[in-house]
Amino acid sequence: MSQGDPGNGAAAPVTSLTDPLDDGDRAPAAADGPTEKCGVVGVSLTDRAAARPLYYSLYALQHRGQDSAGIATHDGFQQHSHVGMGLVGDAFDGTDLDGLAGSAGIGHVRYPTAGGVNARCAQPFSVSFKSGALALAHNGNLVNADDIRDELASSGHAFTSRGDTEVIAHDLARNLIEADLIRAVKRTMDRVHGSYSLTVMHDDTVLGVRDPLGNRPLCIGKLEDGYVLASESAAIDTLDGDLVRDVRPGELVVLESDGSGFESYQLFEEEHTARCFFEHVYFARPDSVIDDTLVYEARRDLGRALWEESGVDSDVVMPVPDSGRAFASGYADAAAEDGAEVEFAEGLMKNRYVGRTFIMPTQDERERAVRLKLNPIRSTVEGRTVTLIDDSIVRGTTSTQLVELLRDAGAAEVHVRIGAPAIVAPCYMGIDMATREELIAAGRPVEEIRDDIAADSLSYLSVDAVADALASSRADLCLGCVTGEYPYDIDGETADRDVSRPAVGEPPPADD
Ligand code: SF4
Structure with a gap:
């Protein structure tokens, strides 16, 4: 599924741009063991097209999701995206990549759990709103997505899926109308709870966010002509890059849109993290470095x-x-x-x-x-x-x-x-x-x-x-x-720490 420019003048509430094409739900194929849900990547390059580096890094992350793959890029004027079902090699052909113009972009491979397998849930998820175009790729699972979805829906946001990624995208888009990028991300992180490593593209700015407990991995790499964010360092190796470091739990990393560097904002600092030990035991590639x-x-x-x-x-x-x-x-x-x-x-x-x-x-x-x-x-x-x-x-x-x-x-x-x-x-x-x-x-x-x-x-x-x-x-x-x-507040389950959190409600005022 390819998408052209969303246009930047849409009024709030946010309009979903993800194609409503629905292949029809089908159950995920049975897996022998635990299955990782997703892998994410984002790049910002000096003057080279981002599409192929994103494509190669998605290949490196294929083990994290085999049911859909997608890339969204931005050329400084408009956003382009392509998502398809199946393995990376099935979801893209050369023509698809040629249509993804721009030196900034994000990508995603997905394995679905609840909700089955269909094109509506394929990522990156794109939305347009009056402050620009947003694309978002998510690895993890929110524990309060339903509360936030209900609240956003009651204020006029139209949802096309039951996925929690769409909830993050709508909440962030709403916050971006009232606040700058850093404050908007912080407000969304205040409201969403659960596990998330995100790559996000706001117009041609690419950013990475790791949840305050650092449950899922995310790392930063340096390329000859830019920077990359990826779920695993093996994707950075594939691009001949060098691992800089892991994104810290609660950190927002903003890549410079000219590929010259990145800014770091430590938005949350918890006393303890909650890194998934199963990444090391089972999910991640043996050649990846995670949390050092x-x-x-x-x-x-x-x-x-x-x-x-x-x-x-x-x-x-x-x-x-x-x-x-x-x-x-x-x-x-x-x-x-x-x-x-x-x-x-x-x-x-x-x-x-x-x-x-x-x-x-x-x-x-x-x-x-x-x-x-x-x-x-x-x-x-x-x-x-x-x-x-x-x-x-x-x-x-x-x-x-x-x-x-x-x-x-x-x-x-x-x-x-x-x-x-x-x-x-x-x-x-x-x-x-x-x-x-x-x-x-x-x-x-x-x-x-x-x-x-x-x-x-x-x-x-x-x-x-x-x-x-x-x-x-x-x-x-x-x-x-x-x-x-x-480590999170889950209905019917015991917590291993104090997980009390504020109730979902309106975001804080613009000058927070
Ligand atoms: S360690 Fe936590 S995040 Fe990882 S698989 Fe087990 S329950 Fe899930």
Whole structure:
């Protein structure tokens, strides 16, 4: 879907410019594990078109969302945008990129949770209003979006989706009518609560915002001819740039529109952060640096801690590919340093051509899916005791099938070690985890789970070991899905801190 100039003279209330085209809701394809919701990027360059650098960086962030992709640019006069369904390579062709003029822009890849998959929810989300054109890309999930949407709707704002990104865009557009950019962003941050890393484009000014608790990642990079904001540093590497630093929790970063630098505004400073520890365990690319920690090294450290906490003598240690690889390598190294005679081997081969779209119409076929995806190397397994390492167990289906697969291949014993604590509760901050009822570990002792997956032994990593490996205190991490206590005020759930916040209401006066 392509859009031309929104025009800058529209009167408030804000008019949505996102094309009302609706492909019709379809449910998100079932995923094997937790699924990241989105990746965001923004660039401001000296005189080069932003479209291709944005396109390449979206490719680098493809693992964060596969259901839609989009880019919005601004050429100093008007905004241009293109969003499409599917992978980045499906959503764009060369002509689409040629139509995205301007040296400033933002981009987005999306994986939807509630609300299904349709073009209305694809981002960047664009609005026009009397102070200009706005485009917004969001990673995270607000916990009070419904309250703000209701209030904005009652004052005349027309919404085209149930998405929380549209709520942020409308609130920010309303504030921009009355205040300058910095104050407008601060007012919106005062009102929206939950998890958000945003890239925003107001006319040709690109900015990045990280929520006051820093739940989702966002970093700044320097290019030869400009600056980039991205969910992960791997996107900066793809553009041959240098990572400058992470955007701080509660910080607004405004890129100079000539690509010469950036301004920083620390709009909120909380006593503690609530960084999602699962970014390091599962979601982020191993080659990304998040909050000063290389994800690959964090996973190896988690694997080492796993050996120290619950190492078991076995003939061979093998990862579940690809997610368990760095954990298993750290585990095996720590075991070897302790003098354990254990071989590290790739005992499961992955078929890379079985994607999420593979059609499995019957339950029996679904249960056999793992055999299509993974095949054991019999000579590595037969007659031997095996330790299988993975990063998480969500529903337990895959673990059960893998244990069975290894036993069928002749394994004498199968011990399962998980490089994170047990997932016992859902995520409300933008991760498609599963419902509490679907989680195999919700409210159940480890021994019962071991019995379910038919392993000879099963151990998870402790929460304290996760905090140590991430060089963080527990108080600075979100651990909601493994403790059931959340850093935000969520109906029906327990908070892990004081999360009292002002009720939604009219924004503060213009001179705040
Ligand atoms: S609940 Fe879990 S997955 Fe969700 S933000 Fe917190 S740590 Fe991350």
